[in-house]
Amino acid sequence: MTLHLCRTCGTQYPDSPAPPAACPICEDERQYVPESGQAWLTLDELRRSHRAVITPVEPGLHQVEVEPHFAIGERAFLIPLPGGGVLMWDCVALIDDAVVAAIRALGGLRGIAISHPHYYTTMVEWAQEFGCPVHLHADDQEWVQRPDPVVRFWSGETLALGDGLTMIRCGGHFAGASVLHWAAGAEGRGVLFSGDTIQGLPDRRWVSFMYSYPNLIPLPARAVRGIADAVAPYAFDRLYGAFAGRWVPQDAAGAVQRSAERYIRAIQGG
Ligand SMILES: [Zn+2]
Ligand SMILES: [Zn+2]
Numbered sequence: 001m002t003l004h005l006c007r008t009c010g011t012q013y014p015d016s017p018a019p020p021a022a023c024p025i026c027e028d029e030r031q032y033v034p035e036s037g038q039a040w041l042t043l044d045e046l047r048r049s050h051r052a053v054i055t056p057v058e059p060g061l062h063q064v065e066v067e068p069h070f071a072i073g074e075r076a077f078l079i080p081l082p083g084g085g086v087l088m089w090d091c092v093a094l095i096d097d098a099v100v101a102a103i104r105a106l107g108g109l110r111g112i113a114i115s116h117p118h119y120y121t122t123m124v125e126w127a128q129e130f131g132c133p134v135h136l137h138a139d140d141q142e143w144v145q146r147p148d149p150v151v152r153f154w155s156g157e158t159l160a161l162g163d164g165l166t167m168i169r170c171g172g173h174f175a176g177a178s179v180l181h182w183a184a185g186a187e188g189r190g191v192l193f194s195g196d197t198i199q200g201l202p203d204r205r206w207v208s209f210m211y212s213y214p215n216l217i218p219l220p221a222r223a224v225r226g227i228a229d230a231v232a233p234y235a236f237d238r239l240y241g242a243f244a245g246r247w248v249p250q251d252a253a254g255a256v257q258r259s260a261e262r263y264i265r266a267i268q269g270g
Contacts, residue, residue, distance in 0.1 A: 001015050002015060002016065002017060002042060003015050003042065003043065003146070004016070004019040004020065004040040004041070004042065005040065005041055005042065005043060005046065005093060005121075005122070006023040006025070006026060006038070006039075006040060006071075007039040007040060007041055007071070008023065008026045008031070008032070008033065008034055008038075008039070008071065008072075009023060009025050009026050009031055009071050009072060009118060009121075010070065010071030010072070010074070010092075010093035010121040010122070011023060011025050011117075011120055011121060011145050012043070012093070012121060012122045012124065012125065012145070012146055013145050013146060014145070014146050014147075019040040020040075022038060023038060023145075024143070024145070025117055025118070025120075025143060025145070026038070029212055029215060029217065030118075030173070030174075030211065030212040030213075030214075030215070030217075031118070031212075031214060032214050032215065043093075043094075043095070043122065043125065046070065046093060046094055047094065047096045050066050050067060050068065050070055050094050051066070051067055051094070051096070051098070052064055052065070052066055052067075052092060052094045052095070052096065052098070052099035053065050053066075053067050054078070054099065054102050054103075057077070057240070058185070058186065058238075059187070060079075060080040061077060061078070061079060061080065061185065061191075062077070062078040062086075062106070063075050063076065063077050063078070063244075064076040064077075064078065064088075064092050064099065065092070065244065066092050066093065066094045070093060070094065071093055071121070072118055072242075073243055073244075074090065074091070074092050074093075074118070074119055074121070074242065074243075075090070075092065075242070075243065075244060076088050076089060076090045076091050076092050076119075077089040077090065077193055077240065078103065078106060078109075079165065079180075079182055079185075079193075080106075080107075081107075081110055081163050082163055083163075084107040085106070085107035085108045085109065085110040086103065086106050086107060086108070086109060086110065087109070087110060087111050087112070087113060087161065087163075087165060088109050088111070088112045088113070088126065089113055089114075089115075089180050089193045090113075090114055090115055090119040090193070090195055090242070091112060091114055091119050091120065091121045091122065091123045091126060092121060092122075093121040093122050094122075095122055095125050095126055095129065100129055103130075108130055109126065109127075109129075109130035109132050110130075110132055111132050111133055111134075111135065111161065112126055112127055112132060112133070112134040112135065113134075113135045113161065113165075113167055113178075113180055114134060114135070114136055115177060115178050115179065115180075115193075115194075115195025115196070115197055115242075116137075116140060116173060116174040116176065116177040116178070116195060116196075116197065117140055117143035117144075117174060118196070119195065120136075120143065120144060120145070123150075123151070124146050124148040124150055124151070127148070127150035127151075128148075128150060132150075133150055133151075133152045134150050134151045134152065135152055135154055135159060135161070135167060136151055136152070136153055136154070136176070137153070137154060137155070137167075137169055137175075137176025137177075137178050138153035138154060138155040138176065139155070139169070139171075139174075139175035139176035140174050140175060140176035140177075141153055143174075154167070156169070157169050157230065163184075164181075164182065164183030164184050165180060165181070165182055165183075166180070166181045166183075166234070167179070167180055168180070168181060168230050168231060168234070169230065170197045170198070170226065170227040170230045170231065171223060171226055171227065171230075172197060172209055172211070172219050172223045172224070172226065172227050173196060173197050173209070173210065173211060173219075174197075177195070177197040178195075178197060179192055179193060179194045179195065179197050179198060179230075179231060180192070180193040181193075181231075181234045181236060182236075183235075185236075185238065186236070186237045186238040189235070189236070189237035189238070190234065190235045190236035190237055190238070190253075191236055191237075191238045191239070191240065192231060192234070192236040192238070192239045192240075192252060192253075192256075193239075193240050194207070194239050194240065194241050194242070195241070195242050196210075196213060196241065196242040197209075197227065198227060198231075198239065198241070198256060199213070199241055199242065199246065200239060200240070200241025200242070200243070200245075200246030200247045200248060201241075201246065202245065202246070204247060204248055204249060205248065205251075205255055206248075206255055206258070206259045206262070207239065207241070207248060207252075207255055207256055207259045208259060208263065209223070209224050209227055209259075209260070209263060211223075218263075218267055219263075220267075221264045221267060221268060224260050224263050224264055225260060225264065227256075227260065228256055228257055228260035231253070231256055232253075232257070234253070235253065236252050236253050237250055237251065237252055237253070238250065238252050239252035239255070239256070
């Protein structure tokens, strides 16, 4: 078995002796092929050069990061479930024996929910290891590079996962771009895991929205309004974005609405 991973985005492709001709996710205008060209590696090669690190974030909540930096520098979250085990929000490319053992010590993965295709990475490996489903929005189905029965597509505007966890389709960055609401997070004040559907910023009081982050392509006003409206019914005090340090510690629901207004003013002028 040789399942190649794209070095730039971490996406894993189906078994084939030779690497694919190209990575459609990186060829897309929301990503990029680096100046050095399209490059591939295997999961075993990644395991030799990198490690997955699990750290606590707030009571009961952990994050998973890959060190040193790999692909887009993604992180995943492990959200505790009242009945035991965790839900993984988003995904990282590196899965090895050490991180699997650490997650089993937390009760194991009961499901995986992913915001958008830049996080699909090795989702099938993770789901097969833990015997759990992966929840993806059906509007992004065309971007799945390694189809597998573990993947469950949902459609419409929300998906209730139980235990106060709700996937909310926001659109914008991708047609099916979603966020995850965790009602019990932040000591019961509510948490929104936003991927880069809603991007946390260094100042931690504002957020932003883009069609492409690396290529700096903004979203139209109607898309930004759509994102803000999609999350408006939900109470959340804290927001965790895609990358380390990108979060809004408090009044995050207000920050999303204020940031949408600021963004729309900026692109419309006046
Ligand atoms: Zn790629
Ligand atoms: Zn993205």
